[in-house]
Amino acid sequence: MINRSSITLYSLGESAIVIQFGKYIDEQVNRLVGAFSRYLETCPILGMTEYIPAFTTVTIFYDVMQRNYIEMEQSVENALRTFDVTQRYAEERIIEIPVCYGGDFGPDLKYVSEFHDLTEKEVIDIHTEVIYSVHMIGFAPGFPYLGGLSEKIATPRRELPRVQVPAGSVGIAGTQTGIYSISTPGGWQLIGQTPTKLFHPAKNPPSLLRSGDKIKFIPISIKTYLNLKGNEAG
Amino acid sequence: MIVRQPGILTTIQDSGRYGFQKYGVLVNGSMDMFSLRVANILVGNSQDEAALEITLQGPTIELTEDTLFAICGASFSPMLNGHLISEGRTIFAKAGSQLSFGKPVRGCRAYLAVAGGFDVPEVMGSRSTYLRARLGGFEGRALKRGDILKVRPSDMDVSMFNEDLCDFDWFVSPTLHPKYGTHSVVRITRGPDFHFFTEESQRQFVTGSFKLTTQSDRMGYRLSGPTLELAFRQEKISTAVMMGTIQVPPDGNAIILMADHQTIGGYPCIAQVIQVDIPVLAQLKPGDRLSFQEVTLESAQQLWREQEINLRMLEQAVRYRIKGGLRNGSALT
Structure with missing residues (x-):
């Protein structure tokens, strides 16, 4: 059951309403964000033009020609009640992400292992044993912010960011881990690379992941990486 | 062509x-x-x-x-x-x-x-x-x-x-156009974090004059002007932002998000520029000045409908x- 008193609604300008599910980032709050987002996919609110899930909030943008704030607030209240009694939105997808760790694909794996006085194999084991939560998609198209990284391998960002990080790179920055969905400048410690495409502008949806998904990293060999990469390209 | x-x-x-x-x-x-x-x-x-x-x-x-x-x-x-x-x-x-x-x-x-x-x-x-x-x-x-x-x-x-x-x-009659100028008054509604700022900063935000710095592009405008301070230290959790959202990073200099802004932002949001005044912002150049005037949500929506x-x-x-x-x-x- 949702505790309605822990949810606050407020406006962002004249065309957006924000639903805040909690004040702090935690798994329970993020589960609600994910479930409410899935609810909106199947039962969009009248006047909604789009919505953006984040760590603790879902922001709904609306058409001012159709609805005013009071009407939107009423619709959101109704949606929260309907959504509350329906358990079907609780189901989360688990998506496996194959990763080739170390070597040219993970040029900072050595640094991360030395930083924590671990072997490279131990870093890989720690990184792959967790099921991560996609807290939100942002920073770049299809880029997931993942929750769940073990403190044992949390590593500060690189002092000097790279001018170009290849798409598919898996990195660590502080207590976060993530996957670069497009090639972009970046300062994360790169430990591996996935052949799976996270962002595909010609597909709908263009993003492999969405807020509220779970993911698991699967270690693969260079050979498997190249095979899978070939399949992606074909 | x-x-x-x-x-x-x-x-x-x-x-x-x-x-x-x-x-x-x-x-x-x-x-x-x-x-x-x-x-x-x-x-x-x-x-x-x-x-x-x-x-x-x-x-x-x-x-x-x-x-x-x-x-x-x-x-x-x-x-x-x-x-x-x-x-x-x-x-x-x-x-x-x-x-x-x-x-x-x-x-x-x-x-x-x-x-x-x-x-x-x-x-x-x-x-x-x-x-x-x-x-x-x-x-x-x-x-x-x-x-x-x-x-x-x-x-x-x-x-x-x-x-x-x-x-x-x-x-097209000029009376239809937004009020373009090099010292523009841009209307805003209060942002969700307006109350995080000191009373003095809240006052200066709507009375002061700001200048567009050279660090202004399609992604966002960096302003110089009164420094805006938080009343208490507040860790803001990143949440959705939109064009016209005015964020204040720790240095106290406001940033207005423009067309190429990120979907999510992590700085306190002091205000939101009303949609009908964003074109006024779009026509400002580095060096131009602007000030902010608060309006209600209802009048912002009414102005939008009138423009449509x-x-x-x-x-x-x-x-x-x-x-x-x-x-x-x-x-x-």
Whole structure:
């Protein structure tokens, strides 16, 4: 059951309403964000033009020609009640992400292992044993912010960011881990690379992941990486 | 049409890429939506069609076909075959004409719409250029010398126009336009974190004068002016932002998010610029000044609705004039 008193609604300008599910980032709050987002996919609110899930909030943008704030607030209240009694939105997808760790694909794996006085194999084991939560998609198209990284391998960002990080790179920055969905400048410690495409502008949806998904990293060999990469390209 | 000189930053932009922000895909689109829509209306396009967004120094373009076009927004001394032409009007040019721009007189961004619209593929439902992801628009980038832009056929019969009817003498009434200027008053509603700021900063925000710094582009404007301070240390959890959101990073200098902003932001949000005043922002240049005036949510929504109705009426009036080929010198209101 949702505790309605822990949810606050407020406006962002004249065309957006924000639903805040909690004040702090935690798994329970993020589960609600994910479930409410899935609810909106199947039962969009009248006047909604789009919505953006984040760590603790879902922001709904609306058409001012159709609805005013009071009407939107009423619709959101109704949606929260309907959504509350329906358990079907609780189901989360688990998506496996194959990763080739170390070597040219993970040029900072050595640094991360030395930083924590671990072997490279131990870093890989720690990184792959967790099921991560996609807290939100942002920073770049299809880029997931993942929750769940073990403190044992949390590593500060690189002092000097790279001018170009290849798409598919898996990195660590502080207590976060993530996957670069497009090639972009970046300062994360790169430990591996996935052949799976996270962002595909010609597909709908263009993003492999969405807020509220779970993911698991699967270690693969260079050979498997190249095979899978070939399949992606074909 | 062939791009002979590209200008500083000339990109294809429409009304924006909506529906994919939940996947981290930016909206992009025109900075001055009002001017984009009026330029499209003047050539009989749908209001959200893609046009060229021209920044300060305009391009030189050879029109290889008979073209019906309109230029709205900033005033950069547009010329057809070397002769100054008017902005905010429908103009017909014969094949082989050259369109160029001279001195920037007023504003920062001009919009060139052509009847039919530019023939570039839609990516995720939009033709806007997404510079960072290198997609949309013309090959995902700003125009370069030698680019060849194709135009889609227009619903209108361009051949009904000729050199005798090349400058329509009616125009869009200036009373319809946003209040552009180099010291603009921009209306805002309070942001969700307004109360995080000290009373002094809250007061200074609405009474002080701010200046656009040189670190201002399509992604956001960095302002200098009164330093805005938080009343207490507050860790803000990143949440959705939008065009016109005013964020304050720890240095206390406000940032206004513009068309190429990230979908999510992590700084306290002091205010939100009302949608009808974003075009005013779009026409500011580094060095220009602005101040903020608070309005209620209800009046922001009312102003939005009024603008939509005005644009619909303008669209109907222009359709009537163009289809009828009427030429009398009165302003359309």
